[in-house]
Amino acid sequence: MDAGTAVASSEKPESSAAVSVPLAPAAMAKGEKARVTPGDKLTMKHPEPAFTKVPPQTHLDQKLSVCSKLCFAIGGAPNQVAGSATAFFLQIYLLDIAQINPFQASMVLFVGKAWGAVTDPIVGFFITKSKWTKIGRLMPWMVGCSPFMVVSYFYLWFVPPFTNGRFIWYMGFYCLYQTLITCFHVPYSALTMFLSTDQRERDSATAYRMTVEVLGTLVGAAIQGQIVASAHTFKHCPHRNLTTQQGNSSGTEIIRSLALSQDFLSHAKEVYMIAAGVIGGLFLVCTVVMFLGVKERDDPYAPKSDKAIPFHKGFILVMKHGSYLTLTAAFLFISVAIQLIQSNFVLFCTYAVELREHFQNIVLTILMSAAVSIPFWQWFLEKFGKKTAAFCGITWIMPFTVMLVFIPNLIVAYVVAVSSGLSVAASLLLPWSMLPDVVDDFRLANRNSKGHEAIFYSLYAFFTKFAAGISLGVSTLCLQFAGYDTGACRQPPPVVYTLKLLIGAAPVACITAGLMILMVYPISEDVRLRNKVALEELRSQSITCKSLRAELSSV
Numbered sequence: 001m002d003a004g005t006a007v008a009s010s011e012k013p014e015s016s017a018a019v020s021v022p023l024a025p026a027a028m029a030k031g032e033k034a035r036v037t038p039g040d041k042l043t044m045k046h047p048e049p050a051f052t053k054v055p056p057q058t059h060l061d062q063k064l065s066v067c068s069k070l071c072f073a074i075g076g077a078p079n080q081v082a083g084s085a086t087a088f089f090l091q092i093y094l095l096d097i098a099q100i101n102p103f104q105a106s107m108v109l110f111v112g113k114a115w116g117a118v119t120d121p122i123v124g125f126f127i128t129k130s131k132w133t134k135i136g137r138l139m140p141w142m143v144g145c146s147p148f149m150v151v152s153y154f155y156l157w158f159v160p161p162f163t164n165g166r167f168i169w170y171m172g173f174y175c176l177y178q179t180l181i182t183c184f185h186v187p188y189s190a191l192t193m194f195l196s197t198d199q200r201e202r203d204s205a206t207a208y209r210m211t212v213e214v215l216g217t218l219v220g221a222a223i224q225g226q227i228v229a230s231a232h233t234f235k236h237c238p239h240r241n242l243t244t245q246q247g248n249s250s251g252t253e254i255i256r257s258l259a260l261s262q263d264f265l266s267h268a269k270e271v272y273m274i275a276a277g278v279i280g281g282l283f284l285v286c287t288v289v290m291f292l293g294v295k296e297r298d299d300p301y302a303p304k305s306d307k308a309i310p311f312h313k314g315f316i317l318v319m320k321h322g323s324y325l326t327l328t329a330a331f332l333f334i335s336v337a338i339q340l341i342q343s344n345f346v347l348f349c350t351y352a353v354e355l356r357e358h359f360q361n362i363v364l365t366i367l368m369s370a371a372v373s374i375p376f377w378q379w380f381l382e383k384f385g386k387k388t389a390a391f392c393g394i395t396w397i398m399p400f401t402v403m404l405v406f407i408p409n410l411i412v413a414y415v416v417a418v419s420s421g422l423s424v425a426a427s428l429l430l431p432w433s434m435l436p437d438v439v440d441d442f443r444l445a446n447r448n449s450k451g452h453e454a455i456f457y458s459l460y461a462f463f464t465k466f467a468a469g470i471s472l473g474v475s476t477l478c479l480q481f482a483g484y485d486t487g488a489c490r491q492p493p494p495v496v497y498t499l500k501l502l503i504g505a506a507p508v509a510c511i512t513a514g515l516m517i518l519m520v521y522p523i524s525e526d527v528r529l530r531n532k533v534a535l536e537e538l539r540s541q542s543i544t545c546k547s548l549r550a551e552l553s554s555v
Contacts, residue, residue, distance in 0.1 A: 069208040071293025077216030078283035084220030087342040102484045104167040106476030113469025116178030117462045123186045124458025136296030138187035146287045149180035150280035157276035159269045189457040207378040210429040218367035225360030227275040324438045326521045331431040332467045333514030337507035339468040344502045351491040352499040353408035369421020385525040393426025398508045405504035
């Protein structure tokens, strides 16, 4: 069989039965082609073509076992455990335990987040250049960076014996931690696309992941909150340190206090280091579980081009994709709102509403509500669509945060915590459930482009981290301008007012902006289902072409 016949066979699968007739020995000896007459077509018994049998490893469904989904989900839990601890407690730790001034704390938080954002596309670039190994292309990144990440995380919560260089210490270790967590999180997020080619299986794995990650957030807040709670209770503020001074000529009363005792600071430093050690050990255990229980698979059906597309061209293609830009912009504002609430909530409970004895239990209530509601939101998005779920779930938090600001008592705080957990769950689940749909839409629009999944996930993390860094830096600077007193047991009224704005008005404004952008998100349920059918057809054609080539090469 010559090259022309082989090409024709690969391009026209429906005629392959006619051209794959065995040649007579004499004809084969002379190098001639077998000629098939119409009568031969009627009387000939066609053998079953080999390409109709799809090998098990390339079956379209690629069902995932519950064990694989759980191991995949457990792998992402430590990131949320550490992220929960830093989100809720790092700001107050820098201000009251490490005792650096609010401006320096704002610089640590902003520069650290911004550095983490910058490293996201850089890590995504190197991942796209990584070679496939025996354990995959993404798994070596996650396994290799974990031990170093644990070390950097521990020293982030360590107070050095010197005072002048503490700002540089925390800046350096926070940037190092952000770099290493990026080396873990970007490949872990992109791993979703390499678990299965089936959308339903990926959505199911994402639901498992979000449930365990919310539980991880709960565990992180529980470990950190319960261990370090004694470092922030009011009983450690001696009454003799509380002084009342008459202010300026207007006669306003400003309540201030002296710094906490050195004995108490030593205790606070110890409990923070204990919490860091526990979370670091949990990180290593969960990484080992993921490594042993998850198998990374390449997409065997994706169309491949003969020449790889350079990274910068892939970057331009991704940034021109409208649905990706819309989704990223919408959840950028929403994630900023959640980040503002997380980072300022402990300060708010401690200084604005006199709930410092209960803040750790309120935080646990929020996260328990979020963990329980993840399966509900998974059912809701399958029943009514992902876009509808986003609007219903995320708007729920707005009236309740405002309620806590205006009605600051313990019962209202727990009601707000339960209700806010529903929105936290939706904000965690939906972007990671919608992002694979955007990647599928991109694959259909750019059929000869492959291997850019890491760009999607790294750029999404870049924009959300950068925006979160700006919001954290600005919020801490606002506390500086309001007159935040580092290490004090009481804060002046302008600080209290600023904390109420950061918990109430600012998140509501950000969520409103995000939902308005999400209104123009183009991938509805009908579009998503059409994309699913089109991708399955492309993959089926790819399987047929591969089987034809295998048949022809065997002949």
